[in-house]
Amino acid sequence: xxxxxxxxxxxxxxxxxxxxxxxxxxxxxxxxxxxxxxxxxxxxxxxxxxxxxxxxxxxxxxxxxxxxxxxxxxxxxxxxxxxxxxxxx
Numbered sequence: 001x002x003x004x005x006x007x008x009x010x011x012x013x014x015x016x017x018x019x020x021x022x023x024x025x026x027x028x029x030x031x032x033x034x035x036x037x038x039x040x041x042x043x044x045x046x047x048x049x050x051x052x053x054x055x056x057x058x059x060x061x062x063x064x065x066x067x068x069x070x071x072x073x074x075x076x077x078x079x080x081x082x083x084x085x086x087x088x089x
Contacts, residue, residue, distance in 0.1 A: 001051070003083075004058040005031050007076050015072055023061065 008024055016024065062080075065073035 001031055001034055001054060004055070007079055010075060010079055011072050015069060017068060020069060027058070
């Protein structure tokens with residue numbers, strides 16, 4: 001979730017559609033709540049399957065940007081590939 005937060009922070013909100021802006025706002029709200037829950041349950045086992053589901057959801061959201069906002073998609077994809085150490089074509 002932190003990685004997606006960093007990626008989202010790289011976006012220019014003015015380049016997002018109203019729906020994408022709403023989705024980003026909801027994600028940020030979810031991230032804040034997740035941080036609170038993590039703090040409340042610090043030291044307890046994590047739920048990897050939930051984390052994987054969330055990551056999958058946000059990767060699909062990034063993929064949807066390819067159609068709805070190609071500029072944002074290209075930027076996010078480039079950052080992700082750079083972080084993964086792969087060359088961007």
